[in-house]
Amino acid sequence: MRVAVVGLGFGAEFVPIYRDHPSVTSVSIADPRSSVRDAAAEAFGIDSVYSSLEEVLGDSGVDAVHIVTGLPDHANHVIAALEAGKHVACTVPMALTFDDIQRIVDARDRAGTTYMMMETAVFTREYLFAESLVRAGSMGEINYARGTHFQDMTDWPSYWRGLPPMFYATHALAPILRLLDARATEVRAIGGGALEAANRGDYGNEFSVESALVQLEGRDTVVELTRSLFQLARPYTESFSIFGDRQGFEWPQREDSEDPLLYTMGEPSTGRGRPIVAERVTTPDRADLLPEPIRKYTQRFADENHRSFIQGGGHGGSHPHLVNEFISSIVEMRPPAVDHIRAANWTATGLAAHASAVAGGGAVTVPRF
Numbered sequence: 001m002r003v004a005v006v007g008l009g010f011g012a013e014f015v016p017i018y019r020d021h022p023s024v025t026s027v028s029i030a031d032p033r034s035s036v037r038d039a040a041a042e043a044f045g046i047d048s049v050y051s052s053l054e055e056v057l058g059d060s061g062v063d064a065v066h067i068v069t070g071l072p073d074h075a076n077h078v079i080a081a082l083e084a085g086k087h088v089a090c091t092v093p094m095a096l097t098f099d100d101i102q103r104i105v106d107a108r109d110r111a112g113t114t115y116m117m118m119e120t121a122v123f124t125r126e127y128l129f130a131e132s133l134v135r136a137g138s139m140g141e142i143n144y145a146r147g148t149h150f151q152d153m154t155d156w157p158s159y160w161r162g163l164p165p166m167f168y169a170t171h172a173l174a175p176i177l178r179l180l181d182a183r184a185t186e187v188r189a190i191g192g193g194a195l196e197a198a199n200r201g202d203y204g205n206e207f208s209v210e211s212a213l214v215q216l217e218g219r220d221t222v223v224e225l226t227r228s229l230f231q232l233a234r235p236y237t238e239s240f241s242i243f244g245d246r247q248g249f250e251w252p253q254r255e256d257s258e259d260p261l262l263y264t265m266g267e268p269s270t271g272r273g274r275p276i277v278a279e280r281v282t283t284p285d286r287a288d289l290l291p292e293p294i295r296k297y298t299q300r301f302a303d304e305n306h307r308s309f310i311q312g313g314g315h316g317g318s319h320p321h322l323v324n325e326f327i328s329s330i331v332e333m334r335p336p337a338v339d340h341i342r343a344a345n346w347t348a349t350g351l352a353a354h355a356s357a358v359a360g361g362g363a364v365t366v367p368r369f
Contacts, residue, residue: 002061003026004029004062005030013319015040016297017319027044063087071167078094082108083110086113087114090116102344114330115336116339121238122174123315124318125283127175129249139248144221146226147240149238151237165191165208179242182216186366187213187364189213192207208232212224225353262279297319341369
């Protein structure tokens with residue numbers, strides 16, 4: 001299989017992983033910035049270099065395209081790649097409007113090729129640990145879950161200015177919906193923290209913070225979601241916590257110095273309330289789930305060209321898992337873990353949350369795709 005990575009900012013993180021994956025025969029890279037693509041080509045030993053997505057799509061030898069371009073371009077770039085007959089992976093979010101989500105779903109259905117949204121949050125060590133608890137039934141009935149994503153976007157590219165916080169909510173929401181294997185159906189949200197003039201952009205958004213309650217299909221779990229991009233004195237975190245009637249898993253307050261907490265409900269005693277045991281847990285590295293040549297990319301290692309832990313703390317070792325899932329789904333001719341339908345629901349839930357916040361908190365239905 002021949003893969004092309006398009007967009008070499010964050011996208012450069014994935015180039016050596018594709019290069020080393022046993023099912024990938026060659027890797028191409030594309031970026032309009034000559035200095036960026038030349039540096040990546042030299043660092044990772046890439047011979048096939050393009051200056052645009054259009055050049056990549058014109059090459060019949062390219063089987064799959066991983067798109068890591070700016071948020072406003074995701075829909076058009078993905079649709080163009082699908083219409084060119086390529087398998088497509090794209091960074092989050094899927095799109096910025098309901099209409100564009102539907103356009104991608106329709107294009108994928110016409111093409112019949114693979115689409116995968118590369119959601120890091122459902123392949124982190126923390127997620128995989130929580131998933132093992134849920135799948136084993138040790139948490140019991142899941143009654144409450146909370147997702148938060150705080151990240152200051154000051155001085156990031158201009159398309160981030162004024163972005164409605166919930167337009168980029170999948171990192172906080174996706175782990176919960178996947179753990180519960182549920183579709184979001186309705187959202188009620190509020191927004192606040194009026195954006196300063198310097199942080200306003202072209203989206204007509206006034207909120208720096210948005211919080212939502214998400215209703216699920218077939219489940220009565222209470223799901224709470226909070227997202228902020230500006231004007232919040234809180235260190236970066238992409239977190240989820242999930243609580244059952246037997247056990248609960250809680251993200252640490254400080255990612256750089258604490259492990260997550262695992263709570264276990266005890267048996268009733270003679271006093272008031274049931275005892276709950278709290279312990280710090282080190283979530284295991286699940287490199288064992290990967291082909292041997294790319295297992296090293298879940299960890300830091302001595303290679304100045306390896307970038308897998310530069311952005312977002314490495315997103316919990318998720319990058320090689322994402323690559324392996326995308327490639328494996330194509331080889332095995334099956335839907336990927338985050339296919340077009342699941343990606344549509346996760347992304348649309350955030351769009352619906354912002355619509356609710358703008359409307360003053362009324363219920364907004366999440367469209368079914």
